[in-house]
Amino acid sequence: GENVEQHPSTLSVQEGDSAVIKCTYSDSASNYFPWYKQELGKRPQLIIDIRSNVGEKKDQRIAVTLNKTAKHFSLHITETQPEDSAVYFCALLAGGTSYGKLTFGQGTILTVHP
């Protein structure tokens, strides 16, 4: 079945630095890869996503890259700010009949120090 490994589990950076979170997966049929940000006590919020026919996608300070051959995808946050502090989850949607079934990584606690 689907499996997603997310690293690192915790990440501490200084304001203005970049942060990178990486996820690896096993199912080559996976075709949709979203990233969610969850602040304490709040709902997971979709921040960026990428489909399997695209290698990179950017949205202001956030970018996601996908390497289908190596089966990994990464979240890049540049010029980090204290409000970026949260738990970040990668996820994927497998192909075939896996409608609505997101498989999540274990999460990365990002702390941005002012």
Add this chain to the structure above:
Amino acid sequence: KAGVTQTPRYLIKTRGQQVTLSCSPISGHRSVSWYQQTPGQGLQFLFEYFSETQRNKGNFPGRFSGRQFSNSRSEMNVSTLELGDSALYLCASSLEGNTEAFFGQGTRLTVV
């Protein structure tokens, strides 16, 4: 456009009882998925409904069930509650189940 709405926000139940949680998806979204979030297990998929039909189910015991109504609203039910069922239950809606999914604020269930 209103977001995904879950009710109630908080619940305290006793072992052995049953509970029903509700989820109203974003208008126009026909797919509703349910997830259990715990510190130890993270976010785990429970099931997904589309047009009143369950299309996918996760690895949870039969005590966990759900349904979807013709207006796409969904409910999940947990019977014979156990202490280990204490968790944040999240629902997510999407147009068809293979596109962007948006989460509700969740129902925090505590079983005592």
